[in-house]
Amino acid sequence: xxxxxxxxxxxxxxxFTNQPVYVHLETTNGAYASHFNENAYNVGAYIRNAQLTYKxxxxxxxxxxxxVGLKHDIGWIYAEGLTDFEFTDSQQLLLAGHDREGRLMVxxxxxxxxxxY
Amino acid sequence: xxxEDHNHVVVIYPHPDDESxxxxxxxxxxxxxxxxxxxxxxxxxxxxxxxxxxxxxxRETLPEIRKQELQDACKVLDMNLEMLGYRDKTIEFxxxxxxxxRFKKYIEELEATLVITFYxxxxxxxxxxxxxxxxxxxVRRIDSEKRPALWATAxxxxxxxxxxxxxxxxxxxxxxxxxxxxxxxxxxxxEGMLSQLLANSEADDEYEAxxxxxRYEGFYEVNVDDVQY
Numbered sequence: 115x116x117x118x119x120x121x122x123x124x125x126x127x128x129x130f131t132n133q134p135v136y137v138h139l140e141t142t143n144g145a146y147a148s149h150f151n152e153n154a155y156n157v158g159a160y161i162r163n164a165q166l167t168y169k170x171x172x173x174x175x176x177x178x179x180x181x182v183g184l185k186h187d188i189g190w191i192y193a194e195g196l197t198d199f200e201f202t203d204s205q206q207l208l209l210a211g212h213d214r215e216g217r218l219m220v221x222x223x224x225x226x227x228x229x230x231y
Numbered sequence: 232x233x234x235e236d237h238n239h240v241v242v243i244y245p246h247p248d249d250e251s252x253x254x255x256x257x258x259x260x261x262x263x264x265x266x267x268x269x270x271x272x273x274x275x276x277x278x279x280x281x282x283x284x285x286x287x288x289x290r291e292t293l294p295e296i297r298k299q300e301l302q303d304a305c306k307v308l309d310m311n312l313e314m315l316g317y318r319d320k321t322i323e324f325x326x327x328x329x330x331x332x333r334f335k336k337y338i339e340e341l342e343a344t345l346v347i348t349f350y351x352x353x354x355x356x357x358x359x360x361x362x363x364x365x366x367x368x369x370v371r372r373i374d375s376e377k378r379p380a381l382w383a384t385a386x387x388x389x390x391x392x393x394x395x396x397x398x399x400x401x402x403x404x405x406x407x408x409x410x411x412x413x414x415x416x417x418x419x420x421x422e423g424m425l426s427q428l429l430a431n432s433e434a435d436d437e438y439e440a441x442x443x444x445x446r447y448e449g450f451y452e453v454n455v456d457d458v459q460y
Contacts, residue, residue, distance in 0.1 A: 144280050217282065
């Protein structure tokens with residue numbers, strides 16, 4: 115992955131509009147947050163291979179990280195804190211936000227085919 | 232500890248690297264004594280958030296990378312590997328009975344005399360606790376005269392208070408190389424952690440810093456009839 119280039123990512127987001135896509139959306143602060151800090155909470159969620167068709171999508175920069183919103187007929191997909199991207203050989207747009215140690219905090223991925231299991 | 236008294240050791244943990252952080256030194260001592268060891272590894276750690284430091288993996292490449300790392304670590308430790316194909320973070324949602332029966336079959340076919348797993352309720356990560364519970368259940372279902380010994384890894388913050396100190400402690404002072412090599416095979420997971428260990432330590436190098444943290448492997452030898460899980 116490399117640092118997000120807004121215009122390039124916007125181009126990929128546009129490319130997927132109005133066609134059925136599969137989405138992986140995730141956020142996590144790890145399974146050990148409250149183990150290492152009793153005042154912290156373990157929070158995480160992921161959805162893998164949600165199938166939908168979005169009709170508009172936009173990436174917005176804010177102080178060095180990015181937010182993405184995808185609007186579909188009956189709702190939205192939203193992610194905040196994205197920093198890095200990759201467009202793979204299998205036409206998947208991978209977006210992720212990493213902390214200073216390189217650990218994944220948030221991911222939003224869009225693919226024309228289902229992600230592997 | 233007479234390692235050579237055992238016939239076969241089965242290690243049951245959910246993630247690639249659990250075996251290296253939790254039991255690599257113990258495993259290598261069994262191998263040195265000529266005892267075969269088989270690792271039943273639950274998942275490929277597909278949902279791990281460590282991507283290398285600096286990161287070189289992403290959510291989609293991580294499973295294959297961790298699979299290779301796992302195979303490399305098992306080569307370092309000279310142990311057999313069975314990958315069970317569950318998915319990271321989902322073990323607790325799988326039917327415990329089915330998992331226990333599956334583990335039991337391996338334990339019986341391999342004629343294991345020792346099972347090493349996580350102590351359910353005291354192993355912090357939900358996958359650890361669920362995998363340990365299924366492994367405890369597998370052992371419980373074996374007739375008591377044929378039952379293997381059961382050693383459990385526990386590291387929750389309330390461990391000492393609730394369980395006391397581990398009653399099996401393996402000192403790796405004279406055989407730490409294998410442990411460190413096994414940990415380092417898990418490059419995507421270990422690199423950042425090892426450099427942080429060194430940064431936060433007064434040790435001169437990575438080996439010493441890792442030794443400070445990982446010199447002892449502790450287990451609770453459990454009679455499965457005596458515990459709730």
